[in-house]
Amino acid sequence: MRFRLPEKVVERSLLLVAMSSVAILLLITVFIFREGGPLLVQVGLGNFFSGAWDPQHDQYGIALMVVGSFAVTSGALLIGVPFGIACAIVLAEMAPPRARSILKPAIEVLAGIPSVVYGFMGIVVLLPMIRTHIGGPGASALAGSIILGIMVLPTVIGISVDALQAVPRSYREASLALGATQWQTIRRVVLPAARSGIVAAVILGMGRAVGETMAVIMVAGNSVQMPHSPLDSVRTLTANIALEMGYAAGDHRAALFATGIVLFVIIMILNTLANLARGRLKKRSVVVVTLAATAADLVKPRAKPEEQ
Amino acid sequence: MSAAARRRLITPRQSQFCARVILWAMMAATLAVLVFIVLFVVKRGLAHVSWEFLTGAPSLSGKAGGVLPMIVGTLAVTALGVALATPLGVGTAIYLTEYTREGRITKIIRFGAECLAGVPSIIFGLFGFVFFVLVLGFGWSILAGGLTLAFMILPTVIRTSEEAIKSVPPSYREVALSLGASKWESIVKVVLPSAMPGILTGVILGVGRSISETAAVIFTSGSSLSKVIPTSLFDGTRTLAVHFYQLAREGISADKAYATATVLVLAILIINVTAYAIMSRFMKRYR
Known part of the structure; x- marks a missing residue:
């Protein structure tokens, strides 16, 4: 008789292994908070979020970095979201299967380009372009937004394509059968039905932009100042950590970890929001209602009374 | 109007x-x-990019010479990361697909993995620096960098492995079980071999992410330029991506920066194309 691993043992050990990602997440949380938490308490949350950053005089406030991250991230979304959703629509709805089977892997493969390479492209191509055509020093919130806008594309495209493909085929068929064109179907049936998935894509793209470090350091200028125009240099939360971590000690280092806590909390909130948005996708009967309303709208768009 | x-x-x-x-x-x-x-x-x-560049040591802080120590360092850190993340990721995927129904525990595990996937690499860098470099006393080392990367690529391995295992038809398991295999035997001898290409895709993607990573390794493996090839897990190393970052940011040498970037980009392209090629063939088989 051969020896057999008892199934209970297998199951228990696999459960242990499966909990590893949760354990790692907890470990990261504990250690980041252990290093940065005490300083947060000491400085006070209010001061930390509103004060100036001057480590030489023991002043630790990240207000300007929060502004920097916000500026660069919103700029990145302004650029990345329209292009990302456009690509997703083309990939999921318009491209013939053969074109899709080339385009989708092409985008995913190119998404693997290291962030330092994006940053380098920013330095050698984008910054000179901004300097000569728009003005300013080049390294700026605008440059950071453009580079990050490109970098969030794969995230936005990937999740949006999934969301669009999750819309049942019958929805499209119903709409087309009512005489709608393909574009009307996409705009009034498919996109509304996939809305929560697309929202999740945007949120996760936002998380990607907020968390990106190396590329932003290379193009955003990194001065701790209040930006008054997109051409001003900004420093993001991530850049603050990476730039000063090399030589910081004592309270200064704790302040960088506290910056890390803020970043970590932002990311966790965004992840949870994305999860909520995506969770709704499955059990939403609202989708059906939307479809019915749109279909009704499509049947008699021209019969509507004139309002103007 | x-x-x-x-x-x-x-x-x-x-x-x-x-x-x-x-x-x-x-x-x-x-x-x-x-x-x-x-x-x-x-x-x-x-x-x-020449043979001398790929097999030589750097000199004049990267202005001249090659990148061999960085290539070796990158490979070492990556290998360690993948070697650790693969068993953890595949184990998690097996548990999620074969041993449990969707419920509270799977929700927690999935949420953990998803959050981990969203954590920015700079946070992994900070954590690795405190935990591995300082608390566990590994110093700036290949060991600390590899462990940090393992944590970082774990979600990728879990996700792709889970998809791969799910796509193995239930009939495979049923046949194995009907022949008298235990559940574990049917998984090890039938399900895993059938899912292997898919799992491999996840691992290869993890390799790609490790090679291109900068922020997480710069604080855990260090960034000091070494002319000698690292020989121990406790040696610090400057990975190729970190080396490129220093060359580009400090404007040390444009030629060397472009050459290093070319090596990085080509490596990543080859790796990712391989991963997707394996994946698409695998998906065709079970369609």
């Missing part, structure tokens, strides 16, 4: 045509930017 008249100015067919043109143009622009980046780097760098 009345609304009805305006509506007739652009018929649904015309608006469809406009939308198609605009969307395809945006798609083309996106692809063009990505292709431009690759071609730009490779075109300027390829001339400076």
Whole structure:
């Protein structure tokens, strides 16, 4: 008789292994908070979020970095979201299967380009372009937004394509059968039905932009100042950590970890929001209602009374 | 102008045509930017990539010489990361697909993995620095960098492995079980071998992510330039991506920067193309 691993043992050990990602997440949380938490308490949350950053005089406030991250991230979304959703629509709805089977892997493969390479492209191509055509020093919130806008594309495209493909085929068929064109179907049936998935894509793209470090350091200028125009240099939360971590000690280092806590909390909130948005996708009967309303709208768009 | 008249100015067919043109143009622009980046780097760098560059040690803080110590360091850190993340990731995937129903525990595990996937690499760097470098006393080392990378790529391995295992038809398991195999035997001898290409894809993607990572390794493996090849797990190392970052940011040498970028980009392209090629063949088999 051969020896057999008892199934209970297998199951228990696999459960242990499966909990590893949760354990790692907890470990990261504990250690980041252990290093940065005490300083947060000491400085006070209010001061930390509103004060100036001057480590030489023991002043630790990240207000300007929060502004920097916000500026660069919103700029990145302004650029990345329209292009990302456009690509997703083309990939999921318009491209013939053969074109899709080339385009989708092409985008995913190119998404693997290291962030330092994006940053380098920013330095050698984008910054000179901004300097000569728009003005300013080049390294700026605008440059950071453009580079990050490109970098969030794969995230936005990937999740949006999934969301669009999750819309049942019958929805499209119903709409087309009512005489709608393909574009009307996409705009009034498919996109509304996939809305929560697309929202999740945007949120996760936002998380990607907020968390990106190396590329932003290379193009955003990194001065701790209040930006008054997109051409001003900004420093993001991530850049603050990476730039000063090399030589910081004592309270200064704790302040960088506290910056890390803020970043970590932002990311966790965004992840949870994305999860909520995506969770709704499955059990939403609202989708059906939307479809019915749109279909009704499509049947008699021209019969509507004139309002103007 | 009345609304009805305006509506007739652009018929649904015309608006469809406009939308198609605009969307395809945006798609083309996106692809063009990505292709431009690759071609730009490779075109300027390829001339400076030579056998001496790939097998030589750097000198004059990277201004001259090659990148062999960085290549070895990158490979060591990556190998360690993958070696640790693979069993953990595949184990998690097996548990999620074979040993449990969807419920509270799977929700917690999935949420953990998803959150981990969203954690920025700089946070992994901070954590690795405190935990591995300082608390566990590994110093700036290959060990600390590899462990940090393992944590970082774990979600990728879990996700792809889970998909791969799920796509193995239930009949495979049923046949194994009906022949008298235990559940574990059927998984090890039937399910895992069938899912292997898919699992491999996840692992290869993890390799790609490790090689291109900068922020997480710069604080855990260090960034000091070494002319000798690292020989122990406790040696610090500057990975290729970190080396490239220093060259580019400090403007040490444009030629060497382009050459290093070319090596990085080509490596990543080859790795990712391989991963997707394996995956698409695998998916075809079970369709």
